[in-house]
Amino acid sequence: MGDTKPVDVLIVGGGPVGLALAGDLGARGVSCALFEKTDGAIRQPKMDGISNRTMEFCRRWGVAEKAKTFPFPADHPNDMVYLTGFDGYELGRESFVRPSGGAELSGAEVSPEPRLRCPQNFFDLILRDFARSHGARVSLNYECEVTAVAQDGEGVSLTCRDNRSGESVERRGRYLVACDGGGSFVREAMGIGMTGLGFLNYSTNVLIRCSDLIARTHILPGYRFFFVGEEGVWATCSHINGQDIWRVQIFGGSEACKPAPEEVEAKIRRAFGAGIEFEILDILPWQRKELLADRYRAGRIFLAGDAAHITSPTGGFGMNTGIADAVDLSWKLTAVLQGWGGPALLDSYEAERRPVGFRAIREASGNLYRTLSVGEVPGLLAQTPEGARLRARVGRTYAATMLREWYKNGIDLGYVYRNSPICVAEEEAEPGPGRGARAEGDPTFLREWQRLVVHEANGTPLKLDWRELPVAEVMLFSQSAEPGARAPHLWLGDGRSTLDHLGGGFVLFVLGPGGTGTAAFERAAAERRIPLDIVRIVEPAVCELYRRKLVLIRPDGHVAWRGDDCGGADGAQALRILERATGA
Structure with missing residues (x-):
């Protein structure tokens, strides 16, 4: 089992959330x-599916390009297709150049x-290599x-059993993070309950190898296919590697039992x-649920990922929300362990991330109901004019109906820690969804409006x-630098993104040509x-979007405070801002 000496943080669970947390902590x-x-x-x-936000973390970690090497053909459509079967009728289709809709190809991207x-x-494997690189x-x-x-x-002690040798060993850490999934042992051991809609349905995933399906069907290629019968939507199929x-x-x-192979084959x-011809590689029955942990923290123990929120995969929020949990918690643990984080900092983890978790799981549940919204449609397969009209109407x-799931930047990028105890709120509200920096002349934004x-x-x-959340809050996304929001992305004159300056410690953006003084902040931070x-930025587009001369950004890339000055020469206001942002 290797080294048994104490560590700063124990992590239970080695899925993508646990690996991301280990890698980010190691980098810090x-x-x-x-x-x-x-x-x-x-x-x-x-x-x-990896969201824009998770890919932004990967960019900071230096692994984004590795993720892009997965051999999903670059020219393979990412369309969502609604059909009765590969030998039946196509009912409808939403076309995508890439999963993000091709925004990055138009130069109008928000990430x-x-x-x-x-x-x-x-x-x-990419996240594992990143973690091991430290x-x-x-x-x-x-x-x-x-x-x-x-x-x-x-601190925290855990006992673990080596499943190969049967040996049991105790390990010690200052803190522990449970990333051990929906059936979390740690969550149960801490007596933390879960609430939500609970059980949603039974589903069975079947992994298949089939090399000639696209060549032998008249249905054009796509990424995900939704099968509609007279009983409604009964299955989906995703083209995992485009091959x-x-x-x-x-x-x-x-x-919740494994169905018979002959039933699956049928x-x-x-x-x-x-x-x-196809080969069944694996059959996995599972229960779809919606649950949220009642607490994200018990003393020195924290929950992240599926241990904290169990969601239907409709929308792809599970892993992506969990990795954002890990990034939020990582810098806060680092700050406390290194002595510059105050006692309120770790409390802010639940205050910030639990509302985001609820928002994601509830949106996913709505997406499930949209997926199943067709209902019974007798006569759908009839080879008659009436059947054709019915298929057109259903499609x-x-x-x-399904468009809300595909255009979802408001969920992936638009969460704002407005009630966070470590962000300095403003009295003036930002423009709402559908207004602001992207509302004029942006072809991608206009496509979102049209959908x-x-x-x-x-x-x-x-x-x-x-x-449900207002549909515009989900389907439309305007970047904002209000406190609590993810700092907006814009390209700078040197070819870098504004986000490329973020991710280590705190960053103070000094915006505009006026040369606003920063000495008060620098003294307070040193103290x-x-x-x-x-970081000084003069590009007019960045200054216009960030709206203030000074913007303080946290290690996780969220805005902590912004203003046009930092108060008097004594630095008292700058110190108060930094103390608030670090939970002092």
Whole structure:
């Protein structure tokens, strides 16, 4: 089991969230030990979509280009296709050049990085290499199952069993982060409950190898296919590598047990059509749920990823929300361990991330209901004029309904820590969704507006037991530098993004040609040993978007404060701002 000396942070769970946390802590000079009960191999990837925000973290970590090397063909359409079967009728389609809709090709992108297709079995290896690149600071322990956790006033102890040798070892750390999934052992051991909609449905994922499907169907290529029968939507199929690997997801069932192979094969033949040869690689039955941890913290123990929020994969929010949890928690743990973070800093983790987790899981549940919104449609397959009219109507309505899931930058990038105890709020509100910097002359933004109008005009309104976010808040996204928001991306004259200056310690953007003084901030940061870089930017577009002469940005890339000056020469206001931002 390797080294048993104490570390700063213990991490339970070696999926993408745990690996991202280990890598980010290691990059910040923090020692950590990760424990994963399996061998780490991914036999059926549960995710294959990386959001813009996660790709921005990958950019900072130096691994974005590695993720882009996954062999999903660059010219393969990422279309969402609605059909009765590969040997049946295409009902509708939403076309995409890339998962992000091609914005990065138009020069109108809101992020320096695109959304990406990169399944977990490939992405985990990238994150594992990143974590290991920090040498002895990061210890990855596979086939080591945590069997007990206890904490005291000085730290946390865990007992883990080496599943290969049967040996049990105790490890000690100052803090512990549970990244051990929806069935989290640590969460249960801490007695932290979960609330939410609970069980949503049974589903079965089937991983398939099929090399000639696209060549033998009249349906044009795409990324994800939704199968609609007279009973409604009954399955989906994703083209995992754009070549020969597919994942079919079958909805329904009455028990969380593995369906018989012949039943699975029959479902696939219904979707693919007769005469298509395929090989079933793996069958994974699972229960779709929506749950949120009642607390994200118990003393020195924190929850992140699926241990904190369990969500339907509709929208791709699970892993991406979890990695953002890890980035938020990483810099805060670092600050406390290095002595420049105050006692309120770690409390802000739950205050900031739990509302974001709820927002994501509830949006995902709404997306599931949109996926299943077709309902029963007798006569859908009839080869008659009436059947053709019915298929046209169903396809048009369903395609419009699903648009909210595909245009979702408001969820991925638009969360704002408005009530955070460590952000200095403003009295003046920023413009709402649909107004602001992107509203004029931006072709990508105009496309989002057009898809929003189609969704509202032709989509099926859902009758839900909760009030959803306003659709414009999800489908439209205007960048903002208000406190609590992700600092906006714009390209600078040297070819770098504004985001390329962020991610280490705090950064103070000094905007405009006026030469606003920063001495008060620099003295205050030195007094509190807070890492602070000064970045001067004169590009008019950046100054216009950030709206103030001074913008203080946190290590996770979120704005802590902005203003036109930092108060008097005594530096008292600058010190108060930095103390607030570091939880003093």
